[in-house]
Amino acid sequence: MNISIDIEKALKALASDKRLLVLSLLKDPVGNFPPQVDGDLIEDGVCSNWLTEKMGVAQPTATRHLKVLADAGLIIPTRKKGWVFYKRDEAHITAIKKLFSEEV
Amino acid sequence: MNISIDIEKALKALASDKRLLVLSLLKDPVGNFPPQVDGDLIEDGVCSNWLTEKMGVAQPTATRHLKVLADAGLIIPTRKKGWVFYKRDEAHITAIKKLFSEEV
DNA sequence: TTTATATATAGCAATTTAGCTATATGAATA
């Protein structure tokens, strides 16, 4: 198995309005964000600049929020042409939901 | 409806090893705790003293952890003969799990 | 009513988190 789950880490990552917003927006990239040229909204994810803008924080603060989500296995970063795109890690999120249902 | 759910508040309450431990232990009060005289383990819940001991923190610290869980609708306190007993609020927990599944 | 005891609150210190600005890194292009 290559998915290892730390439920406490996931919950700490989720316990933030900014990060919950990011996960929510990433559920519908096409509906929530403008078209991109260098990365496919679905395949690669959403450019960190758009996410930073939606969060309403400075760039380094946004970077850290995104790192927390990525470290908890909730989103997947993809580097492409100098930008970083983020999409939900649905497999891991599903596993977390299952564990949450069972263990809490 | 008398159940109102704040998913962010619930996640913040859950994002703690001590509080996750309490919720976990309360799943099986009879298996995890000794018999009580003044409050029924199932009907009323577990005496805060036992929970304090399991958490391994001082009494006021435990009180605050339990308050965080109660404020988030995860546990229900019952006062009886000078003690406070806590049990899981299964209805609310179920609602939180549903919302978690849908919104995250 | 007084006393004893469980729980809650006050208040403090240490740690963690979240925000910022300034700057370093690193990859794409000229």
Place this chain on the structure above:
DNA sequence: TATTCATATAGCTAAATTGCTATATATAAA
């Protein structure tokens, strides 16, 4: 290779969280 521009890191402050001890409150029993 040099430049440019997006992202990452460093380093700081403010706020929130967690732990403690001391003390207040409140309930049960004497």
